Amino acid sequence: MKTNKKTTTEITPEKEARMALGPTNYKLMLIGFGIIVLGFILMVGGASPSPDEFNYDMFSFRRITLAPILVLGGFAFEVYAIMKRNKSKNK
Numbered sequence: 001m002k003t004n005k006k007t008t009t010e011i012t013p014e015k016e017a018r019m020a021l022g023p024t025n026y027k028l029m030l031i032g033f034g035i036i037v038l039g040f041i042l043m044v045g046g047a048s049p050s051p052d053e054f055n056y057d058m059f060s061f062r063r064i065t066l067a068p069i070l071v072l073g074g075f076a077f078e079v080y081a082i083m084k085r086n087k088s089k090n091k
Contacts, residue, residue, distance in 0.1 A: 021082070028081030032074050039070030 021029075046058025 022086040024086065025081055025084055028084065029078060032077035032081050035074035035077060036071055039067045039074060042067035042070065 043063050046055060046060070046063055048055035
């Protein structure tokens with residue numbers, strides 16, 4: 001009569017101590033955060049010196065188009081930085 005032996009996988013200290021994100025992921029996340037902050041900095045401004053006058057500078061290309069593209073691109077870069085796999089030989 002055959003008996004099925006279940007093999008148990010041992011958790012080695014190297015596998016247990018391995019983090020989900022590596023140093024490369026954190027560096028890329030900092031770069032993405034910098035891109036997002038730069039986009040928000042580019043959105044700042046456009047206020048009029050007096051409340052009686054309307055300032056059309058708030059409708060500039062930088063505030064309406066460039067800055068939101070940078071912010072969305074920064075968030076997309078953050079997703080890439082989190083999802084990027086480390087190329088380690090110890091799996």
